Amino acid sequence: MSDNPRIVVGVDGSPASEQALRWAVDYAKAVGGTIDAVAAWEYPAFYGWGGTSVPAEVYNPEELAGRTLAESVTKVVGQDAGVPIRESVVPGNAAGALLQTAKGAALLVVGSRGLGGFSGVLLGSVSRHLTEHAPCPVVVVREGHAEGGAHSV
Numbered sequence: 600m601s602d603n604p605r606i607v608v609g610v611d612g613s614p615a616s617e618q619a620l621r622w623a624v625d626y627a628k629a630v631g632g633t634i635d636a637v638a639a640w641e642y643p644a645f646y647g648w649g650g651t652s653v654p655a656e657v658y659n660p661e662e663l664a665g666r667t668l669a670e671s672v673t674k675v676v677g678q679d680a681g682v683p684i685r686e687s688v689v690p691g692n693a694a695g696a697l698l699q700t701a702k703g704a705a706l707l708v709v710g711s712r713g714l715g716g717f718s719g720v721l722l723g724s725v726s727r728h729l730t731e732h733a734p735c736p737v738v739v740v741r742e743g744h745a746e747g748g749a750h751s752v
Contacts, residue, residue, distance in 0.1 A: 604632040604705030607735075609697050609725070611638060612667040615710025615742035620675045622740045623708040627682040632705065634684040636672055639696035640664035664688050694728040704735045711741045 608623040610616045620636060627634050640660040665688040672684060689696035701707040709726050726739045 602631070604630055605635060605703070606632045606706045606708060607635045607637060607697065607701045607704045608708040609639075609693060609710070610636050610668050610671045611664075611693065612671050613710060613712070613742075615712055615740065617671050617675050617710075618742060619708045619710040619738075619740040620671060622738065623706075624676055624680055624682060624684070626706070626708070626738075632682065634680070634682055635687060635700060635704070636668060636684055637687050637689055637697060637700050638664040638668035639689050639691055639693040641690060641692055661688055661690070693725045694732075697725070697729060698732055698734070701729075702734050706736050706738060707733050708738045708740065711739050 604627075606623050606627050608616075608620050610620055620634075623634055626632065640663070642660060665686075668686050668688060672680075672686060676684070687700065689700060691699075697707060697709065707729060709729060711726055726737075730737050730739065
């Protein structure tokens with residue numbers, strides 16, 4: 600590991616992703632690391648079909664992802680996280696954006712299920728995909744289990 604390990608964390612505004620961010624910040628403080636907080640965005644599959652597209656100024660998923668990311672970071676760490684946090688809004692699906700950002704990272708941290716997850720499912724489709732394909736170790740923080748509820752893969 601480098602002198603300042605880079606820890607990538609996926610943030611989508613869900614309680615599980617906010618717990619993952621909290622875990623990642625605590626870990627970064629312990630190891631002298633830096634945080635790359637990442638929110639992915641993409642247009643819904645139905646966007647623009649049949650001439651029913653919504654103007655970008657009405658529905659802008661990139662802007663919404665950025666606002667959600669900033670609000671989550673502020674909610675979790677306030678004005679001073681105690682570690683450097685870089686916020687990135689990346690186009691594409693969550694798994695692809697996180698895999699790309701995690702190249703060269705020391706650790707990738709995600710919640711067990713994000714906004715679209717089914718209640719009771721241990722790992723969502725994104726976290727499962729990441730544990731199988733990530734270029735670095737992955738920690739999955741289970742919703743409601745921020746203290747001691749992380750599982751590294």
